[in-house]
Every structure is written in structure tokens, then in C-alpha cells.
Amino acid sequence: EVQLVESGGGLVQPDRSLRLSCVASGFTFHDYAMHWVRQAPGKGLEWVSGISWNSGNIGYADSLKGRFTISRDNAKNTLYLQMDSLRAEDTAFYYCAKENFKSGTTGLDSWGQGTLVTVSS
Amino acid sequence: DIQMTQSPSSLSASVRDRVTITCRASQTISSYLNWYQQRPGKAPKLLIYAASSLQSGVPSRFSGSRSGTEFTLTITSLQPEDFATYYCQQSYTTPWTFGQGTKVEIK
Numbered sequence: 001e002v003q004l005v006e007s008g009g010g011l012v013q014p015d016r017s018l019r020l021s022c023v024a025s026g027f028t029f030h031d032y033a034m035h036w037v038r039q040a041p042g043k044g045l046e047w048v049s050g051i052s053w054n055s056g057n058i059g060y061a062d063s064l065k066g067r068f069t070i071s072r073d074n075a076k077n078t079l080y081l082q083m084d085s086l087r088a089e090d091t092a093f094y095y096c097a098k099e100n101f102k103s104g105t106t107g108l109d110s111w112g113q114g115t116l117v118t119v120s121s
Numbered sequence: 122d123i124q125m126t127q128s129p130s131s132l133s134a135s136v137r138d139r140v141t142i143t144c145r146a147s148q149t150i151s152s153y154l155n156w157y158q159q160r161p162g163k164a165p166k167l168l169i170y171a172a173s174s175l176q177s178g179v180p181s182r183f184s185g186s187r188s189g190t191e192f193t194l195t196i197t198s199l200q201p202e203d204f205a206t207y208y209c210q211q212s213y214t215t216p217w218t219f220g221q222g223t224k225v226e227i228k
Contacts, residue, residue: 108167
């Protein structure tokens with residue numbers, strides 16, 4: 001059974017940093033691209049970032065303006081999201097998600113439970 | 122960025138109704154279109170990928186289709202557990218983008 005467990009969320013002041021982690025199990029982590037998706041309370045889904053199996057291809061939402069960095073450690077089956085210069089509008093649940101197939105971009109078939117990041121003074 | 126426009130934003134329907142949700146892309150995305158269901162307090166669930174392929178384990182009352190840059194999710198015979206919010210998402214190019222969601226409520 002695929003499991004994705006996020007951690008690292010919490011209350012943080014504006015302009016501070018936070019690092020989210022997502023530990024994966026139940027599948028061959030290094031075979032799959034991984035993504036972060038966020039959802040502000042009561043709002044819709046927003047894709048944040050994605051990383052290929054070997055970290056060779058990385059993408060970000062334009063709205064992040066270079067403040068976030070995605071990475072992965074295949075030896076530890078772990079996905080990361082480094083979030084710098086946090087703003088109130090970054091307040092959201094952050095989900096880690098796995099791509100459906102090893103090849104091609106066919107959606108996200110497994111999701112974590114989400115970790116809440118609240119940016120407030 | 123590619124804009125995904127869903128309609129309607131909400132709808133009311135009864136059990137056993139047929140429901141159709143539309144998603145239009147602002148430019149070509151081939152068939153790189155996925156549909157998700159999200160129940161309150163839960164993570165999204167992948168229903169349809171590549172416009173019309175049913176994800177494993179998803180009931181066959183869910184189906185997807187494509188006509189150019191317009192995509193449709195159809196639920197035949199709506200069931201009580203189908204009352205949720207549905208999102209389309211393009212995976213043609215980064216940044217991936219989602220539609221704004223369609224909330225399906227009980228009439």
C-alpha cells in the first residue's frame with residue numbers, strides 16, 4: 001500500500017522559512033516523479049512544484065517567484081519542499097503526491113494527508 | 122500559463138441523476154487532462170487520467186471525454202458518496218494548473 005506522510009508544517013512568521021518533508025513507502029520511490037500541491041482553507045487546489053525521478057527536471061508555479069525549492073533524497077525515500085520568505089498567502093494545506101505512472105504525465109494517483117502551514121505574525 | 126476553466130462552479134443534483142462537468146483549456150493540451158474528486162477534509166482522489174482513462178478502482182459510472190480543448194466528466198447515476206468537489210487539471214506542461222472546482226451538492 002502506497003503511503004505518503006508529510007511533516008514540517010506549523011505556524012511561522014512572515015518572511016521566515018520552513019521545510020516540509022514527505023516520507024514515501026509502499027512503492028519504488030526512485031522510479032516516480034513527485035509533486036507538491038497546496039490548498040488554502042476553503043479554496044481550490046494549486047500545483048506548487050514537481051520533480052522528476054532523478055531530479056533532472058524540476059518545475060514551479062509562477063506565483064512562487066523563486067521562493068520555494070523542491071528536492072528529493074531517493075536513498076531516504078523522502079521528498080522535500082524548502083519554503084523561504086513566507087507570506088500570508090502561502091497559508092495552506094500542503095500535499096505531497098505521486099505521479100500515476102513511471103512515464104508520462106498522467107496525473108497524481110496517491111496523496112498524503114496534508115500538512116498545514118500557517119503564516120502569521 | 123495554461124488556464125483551465127470549469128463549469129459550472131456548483132450544481133445541485135439528486136441521487137441517480139446524470140451529471141456533466143466541463144473543463145476548457147486556454148490552449149491545446151492534447152489529452153493531458155485529469156479529473157479528481159475531493160470530499161471535505163480529505164485529499165483529492167484521481168478519477169480519470171489522459172482525458173478518458175478510468176483510474177484503477179474507480180466505479181464505471183465515471184467517464185471522461187475530449188473534444189478539442191474542451192473536456193467533460195460525466196457521472197451516470199449519481200450516488201450518495203459522489204457528492205463532493207471535482208477538479209480538472211492539465212499535465213501537458215508546467216506549471217500544471219487546476220480548474221477552480223465544481224461542487225456537486227444534494228438537491
